[in-house]
Amino acid sequence: MEALLDFWYAYSATLAFGLVNSLFALSMYSVLSAGILSFTTVVFAAVGGFAAAQMMGTFGLPLWLAVVIAGLLGGLASAIIAALFLKLETHWMALASLALILISRVVVLNTPSLTGGVMGMVVPVRASVLELAVLLAIVSLVFFRLHKSWYGLAIRAVREDAAAASTMGVSARQIQMIAFLISGVVGGLAGAAMATTLQYISADTFYLGVAFTMIASTVLGGSFFWFGPIVGAFVFTALPTITQAVLPEIQDIAKGVVLLVIMIYLPRGLIDPRARGLRKAARQRQQSALNGSDAVEARPGSSTAGHAHD
Amino acid sequence: MTSSDTPVLHELRNVVKRFGGVTAVNDLSMTVNRGTVHGLIGPNGAGKTTVINLITGLFDVSSGSILFQGQRTDTLEPHRIAALGISRTYQNVRLFSGMSVLEQVLTGCYLGRGTSLFASFLGTPDARRKWKASRETAMHLLERVGMADRAGELAETLSYGEQRRIEIARALGSDPKMLLLDEPTAGMNHAEASEIGKLVHELRDSGLTILMVEHNISLVTEFCETCTVINFGQLLAEGTPRTCIDNPDVQTAYFGKKRDALGL
Incomplete structure (x- = not known):
């Protein structure tokens, strides 16, 4: 029992940050799954984080009400940004979103009445791990339902081939707009969760470090299924703790190394629904080859095709 | 008179498409009648797929107009055109x-x-x-x-x-009301191709109008009631497959001049 408590004290902080980072990663996944690389989640989180801090600190609102308001304000911010950004080509969108993060930092620093300016803000309320887990569970349920719905089918089509999807009546713009709105709400929630976990936020809380963490989590876990970013966020959050315990010599570069290894050997991330279908097809080919069926021949482009024939 | 009284379902009027200095489709007019299988044929690079892309809205026309059931579609976005009842497959x-x-x-x-x-x-x-x-x-x-x-x-x-x-x-x-097939039999053997042909005829009999880009002349004569032949984005011939193939311009486009072949 005591050992369990010790474990809890040692790792509850890691767990809390895993939950918070999952929300950040899901916000990014929302737009990434529509074929858009955008870091605007950081800005939505800043809006949600400072709003939640003000709601609880200045107005004394309860935690959950503040969290809901943070989500709504994040959604509002995303509606405005999406209206401006959706005109851009995808790589310019990524660049524009980074520029927006730089701008929003300056805005945060120069509006001390809203954000505490350079001093930052102390957040008087702390969210428990259980509360964070409930929040992530609710958001996960939303993504689960989205995946099972017509939206889930449409967004996959838009991501894989927006032009082909449009000739099936799918409006890529509409789908991407919805994706941005969801990203905004979840980003706002993530900001509030971050604020109530750290209990102190400043301009540097919502800056490039978060952007790196969330893209790394999403790439690591996989951006083709909603569960991927959650797995990625937990692995990425726990990694420094694990390396510190096991191999302290490499803890500074562990994140970078893991990210490189994943990108080279598992470019679609840890959770990849397509890989299952590919394995199944490979098994079937093998089976029919064993059965001596002459219908199956080595296909050009398969791994054996690389061998020269002379 | 409502639009459903006329036999014309789809129409291109003097359509021009330029890519920079290249004119891919040049002053092309073409009509497709309800309930028919219409072939769009021509040699490689004639602009057939460009026409399909213009009809489905993936490309914007440079000038001219496209009408579906009497309604202009060349200013609509692809998903709106799809919603009107035009559907397609892709060459690749x-x-x-x-x-x-x-x-x-x-x-x-x-x-x-x-x-x-x-x-x-x-x-x-x-x-x-x-x-x-x-x-x-x-x-x-x-x-x-x-x-x-x-x-x-x-x-x-x-x-x-x-x-x-x-x-x-x-x-x-x-x-859909109209189906655009962009080389549906490419890469298929003859048996597979005739299966597609059979399917196309079944679909037509159930009321669908089909515009088919096809490379293979013999399949066109087999499958299509009417056809349009284009070359370098321009109209070369139209009518029944037979009259199109007998047209000397079409034969030149496909096989070259007899004089060249004989080395004269």
């Missing part, structure tokens, strides 16, 4: 990576889903019923192209000919 097969065979066709059923995205997200009883109905439609279409037993498989692992048939099922998912 553009199935969605990562989707199963059934999911591909279900995506094709998007326009006829009969429920809002939000209701579908909530999973209301009505939305669930409609989803089930769409699934049944998709399965039925897969049966029609002979791919029902592969419904659960990842589409990209199947053979080229199978992928082409899935693409046709996907295009039929929206229950």
